[in-house]
Amino acid sequence: MPSTTPKKRTRAGAFWKGAADGAPFLLVVAPFAMLFGVLATEAGLDVLETLMFSAVVFAGAAQFTALQLMQENAPTAIVLASALAVNLRVAMYSASLTPWIGAAPLWQRAIAAYFTVDQSYACSVVQFEKEPQMTVPQRMAYFSGVLSPIVPTWYISTLFGALVGTQVPDTWALDFALPITFLALVAPMLRTPAHVIAAVVAIITSLLTAWVPYSLGLIIAGTLGMMAGAQTELVLERRKANA
């Protein structure tokens, strides 16, 4: 466990901490959503259809995949299966959040499920591990806080992209905002050999399986990484017990 002194948090405090932690992701979310708006209208969707797409599905990578395949006239079943495969990782996020917020009321979990995306998951799991003494209502407040800047931006930027059809210039290198923020979030979590091994196995596997279609390489890599971490933990525990 990291050497953090237990902090007394109120729900409001947790919400605002979440909002502050979520804010940097606007750099990623805004251009990404705008790009979806631009590409969707270019593909012939009207503004309402584009917005409904973003609001109903609420999963950037899956939306791009579906849009691309529909333009290539892929059969509907293939479009759905591929886009869902791209989005399989959110099932793992959902599983990983369950030990932390599974005790929240069902209606809250039902709402949280819709909002389980890369950014809300990454920030929350980091925060919950760092301050395990947080109560469930505080955790839900934090989760909502992370989303509070991101969700409106997601909708508004989609709309903006659909209406104006402009893109952020490539020279801003915003493509790299996501890798940097995710690596920055993960690095402090690598505090045991098991965590390091999980990450290394996942990275190597993901590079080796990058050719696998529909982002399924990511699922393989994530699963192998998790297995490697869990096995290392078992081996280290056994060694400690024998010592």
Place this chain on the structure above:
Amino acid sequence: MIDKPELWTVIIGLGIGSYALRFAFLGIVGDRPMPPWLLRHLRYTAVAMLPALVAPQVVWPAATDGAADLPRMSAATVTLVVGLLTKSVLTAVFSGAATLFGLLYLLG
């Protein structure tokens, strides 16, 4: 051109499917106890999935059409190392961004 019935089938189908993926554990399992082996695996979800998600973008960035790129590789390395050493997410983000823009400017 994408035809409208297909579009709405995809929007609604994908909406339901994506929601089901997210609701599966959070909603249905809730606070029922999960077996220790599963919890042990879930402890490593974040450190496995998030780096795996970005690794190909670091090595083969879309912005350079997949050609390895010194500024992006260096930025990723600096972010990771600074994050490991300082345990501070923000310091790591700013170090990585500074490396990226610095090198893009110098090499640009």
